[in-house]
Amino acid sequence: MVTPVITGLAWDTPLGRDLEAVWERLCAGDSGLAPVDSPHPLRNTAAAVVESPPYGAPAGKRQRLLAGRALRAAFADAELATTDAEVGLVLGTSFGASLDEAEPTLHAWADDAAAGIGHPGTPVCVMTACSAGSDAIALAHALVRSGERRVCVAGGVDVVTEAKRLGHSALGTMSPTGMRAFDRARDGMLLGEGAAFVVVEHPDSARERGARVYARLHGAGAANDAAGLTAPDPSGRSVVRAVERCLAAAGLAPADVAVVNAHGTGTPLNDEVEARSLLRLFGADGPLTFATKGAFGHSLGATGAIEAVATVLALRHRRVPPVVGLRDPVAPVRLATESAQPVGPGAGLSLTLGFGGFNTCLLFEGVGV
Amino acid sequence: MTHVPPGTRVLGSATVVAEDPAAYTRNKPSFYADPAAWLVAETVDRALAGCSEPLGDAADDTAILVMSATGSERTIRRIADSVPRSRVSPLRFAGANPGVLAGLPALRHGLRGPSLLLAAHPDTAAPVAFTVIAGWLADGHARHAILVGLQSTAGDRELCHCLVLTSAGEGR
Numbered sequence: 001m002v003t004p005v006i007t008g009l010a011w012d013t014p015l016g017r018d019l020e021a022v023w024e025r026l027c028a029g030d031s032g033l034a035p036v037d038s039p040h041p042l043r044n045t046a047a048a049v050v051e052s053p054p055y056g057a058p059a060g061k062r063q064r065l066l067a068g069r070a071l072r073a074a075f076a077d078a079e080l081a082t083t084d085a086e087v088g089l090v091l092g093t094s095f096g097a098s099l100d101e102a103e104p105t106l107h108a109w110a111d112d113a114a115a116g117i118g119h120p121g122t123p124v125c126v127m128t129a130c131s132a133g134s135d136a137i138a139l140a141h142a143l144v145r146s147g148e149r150r151v152c153v154a155g156g157v158d159v160v161t162e163a164k165r166l167g168h169s170a171l172g173t174m175s176p177t178g179m180r181a182f183d184r185a186r187d188g189m190l191l192g193e194g195a196a197f198v199v200v201e202h203p204d205s206a207r208e209r210g211a212r213v214y215a216r217l218h219g220a221g222a223a224n225d226a227a228g229l230t231a232p233d234p235s236g237r238s239v240v241r242a243v244e245r246c247l248a249a250a251g252l253a254p255a256d257v258a259v260v261n262a263h264g265t266g267t268p269l270n271d272e273v274e275a276r277s278l279l280r281l282f283g284a285d286g287p288l289t290f291a292t293k294g295a296f297g298h299s300l301g302a303t304g305a306i307e308a309v310a311t312v313l314a315l316r317h318r319r320v321p322p323v324v325g326l327r328d329p330v331a332p333v334r335l336a337t338e339s340a341q342p343v344g345p346g347a348g349l350s351l352t353l354g355f356g357g358f359n360t361c362l363l364f365e366g367v368g369v
Numbered sequence: 370m371t372h373v374p375p376g377t378r379v380l381g382s383a384t385v386v387a388e389d390p391a392a393y394t395r396n397k398p399s400f401y402a403d404p405a406a407w408l409v410a411e412t413v414d415r416a417l418a419g420c421s422e423p424l425g426d427a428a429d430d431t432a433i434l435v436m437s438a439t440g441s442e443r444t445i446r447r448i449a450d451s452v453p454r455s456r457v458s459p460l461r462f463a464g465a466n467p468g469v470l471a472g473l474p475a476l477r478h479g480l481r482g483p484s485l486l487l488a489a490h491p492d493t494a495a496p497v498a499f500t501v502i503a504g505w506l507a508d509g510h511a512r513h514a515i516l517v518g519l520q521s522t523a524g525d526r527e528l529c530h531c532l533v534l535t536s537a538g539e540g541r
Contacts, residue, residue: 040455094466099448105438106467106488124497125488127440127467135485142504143497163452167462221510222483224433224475229402230463238481241429245483245510355463356472358484 003218004144006364007211008078008153008199011309012070013296014048014192019077023313026321027340031295033179033190040162043169043176047160048192048297059097059161060109062193067091067113067157070195074153075117078199078211082117089114089123090140090154092132093301094355099163113157127301130263131222131354132156133196134304134362138220140200141362150205155197155305164191164300171230173267179294180325181264182271182335189265192297196305198312215312218347218363221246225357232270236277238359243281243351246361250347257287257363258346259320261311263353264291265298266325270353275331282333288343290314290336294324304352308362311350315366318343374499374534377506380513381420381533385412390443390527401464403441406473408529409517413474416515416531424513424533432482432511433471434502436494437519440467440486470519482511491518491530506536 011017014032015025032048036055049055053062071089075082091110097103107125114123126136133156140154168174168191175188198217206213223241227233247253260282262274278289292310299306314320319340329335350362373379387393390408402410413433417424424431444465448457466472471484483505487494498516505511516532 098445100452106440107438122493127486127488129466129468139501142501146500146504148500163448163457166452166455166457170457170459171462223481224484226475226479226481229469229472241481249508355466356468357475358468
């Protein structure tokens with residue numbers, strides 16, 4: 001069975017867009033969350049937005065600019081030409097700009113982003129809410145493993161918009177106080193935005209090109225909750241199933257996992273279900289677990305891809321950033337409460353849980369610096 | 370979407386042509402999903418009901434993949450219209466997620482296999498969908514897969530087609 005490799009990484013986040021500089025800021029415990037003006041009454045005005053293009057510019061334009069910039073960076077990091085028709089594109093988002101501005105189709109932003117970088121192909125567009133970025137990478141894994149593609153650039157893009165801020169305020173998923181994933185005092189999430197892409201490549205192609213390999217993408221697994229459109233299944237059975245499917249696809253056992261990048265939304269039920277599921281899977285002495293939404297906010301359709309990049313970097317540097325805002329852990333999971341905690345030998349797992357019941361898990365294995 | 374994915378066989382299928390997709394909605398005061406999601410759910414209901422072999426207890430291992438370029442755009446537009454008034458319905462916000470086209474049938478039938486929404490016309494997305502489904506079946510992540518294509522046709526009608534698939538070797 002072919003194990004695709006990761007030969008390029010890029011992210012464009014509220015903490016910047018240089019791969020290593022953002023990682024260092026993450027490990028330093030920095031946060032991009034700050035007040036962002038809104039004409040509407042919100043539960044919280046804090047959000048994590050990118051510096052440029054500025055919040056307030058047309059949302060569709062911001063979505064496309066972010067997508068194009070991160071795509072170009074991923075191609076450049078992998079030393080691939082953006083005009084290479086052999087490279088497949090898989091782009092995910094939740095709503096993008098469609099709740100605020102008229103879009104001709106759900107995938108128009110992805111088509112425009114691809115055209116904007118000079119790519120001649122039609123991108124695949126995945127829309128599975130907060131799992132979209134992970135599902136895009138899982139799809140790329142399937143395309144490369146099957147031989148349909150030698151290389152795919154896959155990830156997620158999403159922007160903060162007024163409709164999303166109003167929607168999460170109305171739903172009560174937005175915290176009125178602040179992001180505290182996995183903390184007993186957690187009371188919701190805060191929105192973020194960004195883009196991230198990984199280059200998923202057939203190992204033979206990477207070898208022939210002499211490409212730098214960051215990690216192996218060992219497997220992907222998914223399971224629907226079949227429990228509700230917003231709230232997770234309290235039993236966590238589908239979260240567990242997604243991870244088990246992922247591990248089985250990779251031929252690995254829970255003991256082989258050294259680090260987990262959890263979804264960690266900071267919403268009361270989500271974190272409880274996720275923490276209990278991780279305990280069930282790995283036990284209290286399980287892998288070191290971190291979460292990045294206290295730093296980046298919840299970037300919805302981009303978050304799975306951003307978290308995938310963070311997982312690969314955690315394996316590469318064998319350390320994890322602290323969970324920003326975590327003081328009193330909700331469960332005896334090995335959560336990263338201090339900065340730059342070391343990661344032992346083993347694989348890295350990235351987990352996302354999305355509205356609509358989408359649970360997706362990606363498994364990476366580092367290859368050393 | 371006129372072909373069957375290689376390596377699979379069809380256990381059931383259904384096609385629903387809707388003059389008005391809202392005709393199939395079964396929303397309640399406490400539950401809302403976009404009309405397109407209900408049209409998909411109706412088509413999946415019919416395909417499952419007509420399966421040549423009952424899926425039995427296989428719901429935990431049944432996947433669903435939906436292809437649609439337009440998805441939940443009706444609800445998305447309603448939300449966009451409400452934003453200038455500083456009002457977004459929480460129910461509509463949750464039910465506007467394009468992924469709900471796959472999530473609603475999963476919810477109705479307890480499908481806990483992998484699930485995916487490809488935002489593309491079914492003819493465009495089908496080759497990718499076939500590869501994904503082949504992977505799910507080969508890896509044992511699903512024993513059955515439901516493939517749905519939703520598209521607009523002449524006269525603002527919506528055509529929804531559903532195949533219930535299993536591995537060509539399954540049960541033989």
